[in-house]
Amino acid sequence: MKPEVMELADRIRAAGGWRWLGIYAVGPNEISLIGWSGPAAPAHPRFPKDRGLCGAAAATGAPVVVDDVAADPRYLETLRTTRSELVVPIKRGVAPAPFLVGFLRELVPPPAVEAVA
8 A cells, every 4th residue: 555545545534533544445346445544454455336325326326324234234444443434425527427436434433432421
Protein backbone atom coordinates (compact mmCIF):
# COMPACT_ATOMS: atom_id res chain seq x y z
CA MET A 1 0.00 0.00 0.00
CA LYS A 2 1.20 3.45 -0.81
CA PRO A 3 2.30 5.53 2.20
CA GLU A 4 0.37 8.56 0.95
CA VAL A 5 -2.90 6.58 0.86
CA MET A 6 -2.23 5.22 4.35
CA GLU A 7 -1.59 8.79 5.54
CA LEU A 8 -4.83 9.97 3.92
CA ALA A 9 -6.71 7.18 5.74
CA ASP A 10 -5.08 8.29 9.02
CA ARG A 11 -6.15 11.89 8.44
CA ILE A 12 -9.73 11.05 7.49
CA ARG A 13 -10.06 8.70 10.46
CA ALA A 14 -8.70 11.31 12.88
CA ALA A 15 -10.93 14.06 11.46
CA GLY A 16 -14.03 11.90 11.88
CA GLY A 17 -13.03 10.43 15.24
CA TRP A 18 -13.65 6.93 13.85
CA ARG A 19 -12.21 3.68 15.12
CA TRP A 20 -11.34 2.24 11.70
CA LEU A 21 -11.37 3.59 8.16
CA GLY A 22 -10.55 1.88 4.88
CA ILE A 23 -10.05 3.23 1.37
CA TYR A 24 -10.90 0.77 -1.38
CA ALA A 25 -10.42 0.75 -5.15
CA VAL A 26 -13.07 -0.76 -7.41
CA GLY A 27 -11.93 -2.82 -10.38
CA PRO A 28 -13.96 -4.58 -13.05
CA ASN A 29 -14.38 -7.72 -10.93
CA GLU A 30 -12.80 -7.00 -7.55
CA ILE A 31 -12.77 -4.50 -4.69
CA SER A 32 -9.30 -4.00 -3.15
CA LEU A 33 -8.13 -2.24 -0.01
CA ILE A 34 -5.57 0.44 -0.91
CA GLY A 35 -5.22 2.13 2.49
CA TRP A 36 -6.52 1.82 6.02
CA SER A 37 -6.19 3.25 9.51
CA GLY A 38 -7.21 1.59 12.75
CA PRO A 39 -6.36 -1.12 15.25
CA ALA A 40 -5.92 -3.97 12.73
CA ALA A 41 -5.90 -4.83 9.04
CA PRO A 42 -9.23 -6.11 7.70
CA ALA A 43 -9.93 -9.81 7.29
CA HIS A 44 -10.86 -9.34 3.61
CA PRO A 45 -8.45 -6.94 1.85
CA ARG A 46 -9.73 -8.17 -1.57
CA PHE A 47 -13.07 -9.63 -2.50
CA PRO A 48 -15.36 -10.03 -5.52
CA LYS A 49 -17.15 -6.87 -6.60
CA ASP A 50 -20.56 -8.43 -5.93
CA ARG A 51 -19.89 -9.35 -2.27
CA GLY A 52 -20.16 -7.50 1.01
CA LEU A 53 -21.53 -4.09 1.85
CA CYS A 54 -19.03 -2.51 -0.54
CA GLY A 55 -20.45 -4.76 -3.26
CA ALA A 56 -23.94 -3.51 -2.41
CA ALA A 57 -22.73 0.09 -2.72
CA ALA A 58 -21.00 -0.77 -6.00
CA ALA A 59 -24.26 -2.19 -7.39
CA THR A 60 -26.32 0.90 -6.51
CA GLY A 61 -23.73 3.69 -6.48
CA ALA A 62 -25.32 4.88 -3.22
CA PRO A 63 -24.01 4.90 0.36
CA VAL A 64 -24.77 1.86 2.50
CA VAL A 65 -25.50 2.28 6.21
CA VAL A 66 -25.96 -0.80 8.39
CA ASP A 67 -26.76 -0.38 12.08
CA ASP A 68 -26.29 -4.07 12.97
CA VAL A 69 -23.80 -5.88 10.74
CA ALA A 70 -24.48 -9.19 12.52
CA ALA A 71 -28.03 -9.08 11.14
CA ASP A 72 -27.00 -8.28 7.55
CA PRO A 73 -26.11 -11.33 5.43
CA ARG A 74 -24.09 -9.15 3.02
CA TYR A 75 -21.52 -8.23 5.68
CA LEU A 76 -17.97 -9.54 5.29
CA GLU A 77 -16.34 -9.36 8.70
CA THR A 78 -13.57 -6.81 8.96
CA LEU A 79 -13.02 -6.59 12.70
CA ARG A 80 -14.77 -8.95 15.11
CA THR A 81 -15.98 -6.10 17.34
CA THR A 82 -17.69 -4.08 14.60
CA ARG A 83 -21.33 -3.28 15.24
CA SER A 84 -22.26 -0.92 12.42
CA GLU A 85 -20.76 0.21 9.15
CA LEU A 86 -20.94 3.06 6.67
CA VAL A 87 -19.77 2.62 3.06
CA VAL A 88 -19.52 5.82 0.98
CA PRO A 89 -18.90 5.49 -2.77
CA ILE A 90 -16.24 7.69 -4.37
CA LYS A 91 -17.17 8.67 -7.91
CA ARG A 92 -15.23 10.32 -10.69
CA GLY A 93 -16.71 12.21 -13.59
CA VAL A 94 -19.85 14.30 -13.91
CA ALA A 95 -23.54 13.50 -14.09
CA PRO A 96 -25.24 11.83 -15.74
CA ALA A 97 -22.43 9.28 -16.11
CA PRO A 98 -20.03 9.39 -13.15
CA PHE A 99 -18.18 6.15 -12.58
CA LEU A 100 -17.32 4.45 -9.33
CA VAL A 101 -13.63 4.43 -8.42
CA GLY A 102 -13.66 3.47 -4.75
CA PHE A 103 -15.14 3.61 -1.26
CA LEU A 104 -14.54 5.03 2.16
CA ARG A 105 -15.57 2.48 4.76
CA GLU A 106 -15.98 3.32 8.44
CA LEU A 107 -16.57 0.82 11.23
CA VAL A 108 -18.24 1.54 14.55
CA PRO A 109 -17.60 -0.60 17.66
CA PRO A 110 -20.36 -1.85 19.96
CA PRO A 111 -21.34 0.44 22.82
CA ALA A 112 -19.46 0.04 26.06
CA VAL A 113 -21.17 -2.40 28.39
CA GLU A 114 -21.90 -0.91 31.79
CA ALA A 115 -21.31 -3.06 34.84
CA VAL A 116 -24.50 -4.05 36.64
CA ALA A 117 -24.25 -3.60 40.39
